[in-house]
Amino acid sequence: MSNLAGSDVVRQSAALRGKGEFQKAIDLVKGNIGSFDETIRLSGWLECFYAAKEMGDTVQARSFAQECAKEDPDIPSIQSYL
Numbered sequence: 001m002s003n004l005a006g007s008d009v010v011r012q013s014a015a016l017r018g019k020g021e022f023q024k025a026i027d028l029v030k031g032n033i034g035s036f037d038e039t040i041r042l043s044g045w046l047e048c049f050y051a052a053k054e055m056g057d058t059v060q061a062r063s064f065a066q067e068c069a070k071e072d073p074d075i076p077s078i079q080s081y082l
Contacts, residue, residue: 013026022054025055062082
Protein backbone atom coordinates (compact mmCIF):
# COMPACT_ATOMS: atom_id res chain seq x y z
CA MET A 1 0.00 0.00 0.00
CA SER A 2 1.33 3.41 -0.80
CA ASN A 3 1.85 5.99 1.92
CA LEU A 4 -1.06 7.97 0.51
CA ALA A 5 -3.41 5.01 0.79
CA GLY A 6 -2.16 4.25 4.29
CA SER A 7 -2.65 7.89 5.22
CA ASP A 8 -6.18 7.71 3.83
CA VAL A 9 -6.95 4.72 6.05
CA VAL A 10 -5.61 6.57 9.09
CA ARG A 11 -7.70 9.64 8.22
CA GLN A 12 -10.82 7.51 7.76
CA SER A 13 -10.14 5.82 11.09
CA ALA A 14 -9.77 9.20 12.79
CA ALA A 15 -13.10 10.29 11.30
CA LEU A 16 -14.79 7.14 12.64
CA ARG A 17 -13.22 7.72 16.03
CA GLY A 18 -14.52 11.30 15.96
CA LYS A 19 -18.04 9.95 15.43
CA GLY A 20 -17.66 7.58 18.38
CA GLU A 21 -17.36 4.51 16.16
CA PHE A 22 -14.30 3.27 18.01
CA GLN A 23 -14.37 -0.42 17.11
CA LYS A 24 -14.95 0.37 13.43
CA ALA A 25 -11.94 2.71 13.57
CA ILE A 26 -9.81 -0.04 15.06
CA ASP A 27 -11.05 -2.67 12.63
CA LEU A 28 -10.33 -0.43 9.64
CA VAL A 29 -6.70 0.04 10.65
CA LYS A 30 -6.16 -3.56 11.74
CA GLY A 31 -7.55 -4.79 8.44
CA ASN A 32 -5.05 -2.71 6.48
CA ILE A 33 -1.97 -2.18 8.65
CA GLY A 34 -0.14 -5.19 7.24
CA SER A 35 0.22 -3.33 3.97
CA PHE A 36 1.15 0.06 5.47
CA ASP A 37 4.54 1.49 4.66
CA GLU A 38 6.72 1.67 7.78
CA THR A 39 6.48 5.48 7.75
CA ILE A 40 2.71 5.39 8.39
CA ARG A 41 2.45 2.26 10.56
CA LEU A 42 2.96 4.16 13.82
CA SER A 43 0.11 6.52 12.95
CA GLY A 44 -2.13 3.52 12.41
CA TRP A 45 -1.24 1.93 15.74
CA LEU A 46 -1.69 5.27 17.51
CA GLU A 47 -5.12 5.65 15.96
CA CYS A 48 -6.04 2.21 17.32
CA PHE A 49 -4.60 3.10 20.72
CA TYR A 50 -6.63 6.32 20.94
CA ALA A 51 -9.83 4.58 19.84
CA ALA A 52 -9.42 1.81 22.42
CA LYS A 53 -8.57 4.33 25.13
CA GLU A 54 -11.56 6.52 24.27
CA MET A 55 -13.95 3.57 24.39
CA GLY A 56 -12.55 2.56 27.77
CA ASP A 57 -11.00 -0.74 26.67
CA THR A 58 -7.77 -0.76 28.66
CA VAL A 59 -6.84 -4.27 27.50
CA GLN A 60 -6.89 -3.25 23.84
CA ALA A 61 -5.31 0.12 24.64
CA ARG A 62 -2.42 -1.65 26.36
CA SER A 63 -1.99 -3.99 23.40
CA PHE A 64 -1.92 -1.09 20.93
CA ALA A 65 0.46 0.86 23.17
CA GLN A 66 2.85 -2.08 22.94
CA GLU A 67 2.58 -2.03 19.14
CA CYS A 68 3.30 1.71 19.16
CA ALA A 69 6.30 1.18 21.42
CA LYS A 70 7.81 -1.21 18.87
CA GLU A 71 7.92 1.74 16.47
CA ASP A 72 8.78 4.48 19.00
CA PRO A 73 9.01 3.65 22.71
CA ASP A 74 9.17 7.31 23.79
CA ILE A 75 5.66 8.43 22.80
CA PRO A 76 4.31 10.28 25.86
CA SER A 77 0.65 9.28 25.42
CA ILE A 78 1.33 5.53 25.63
CA GLN A 79 3.66 5.50 28.62
CA SER A 80 1.06 4.75 31.30
CA TYR A 81 -0.17 1.76 29.25
CA LEU A 82 3.19 0.04 28.93
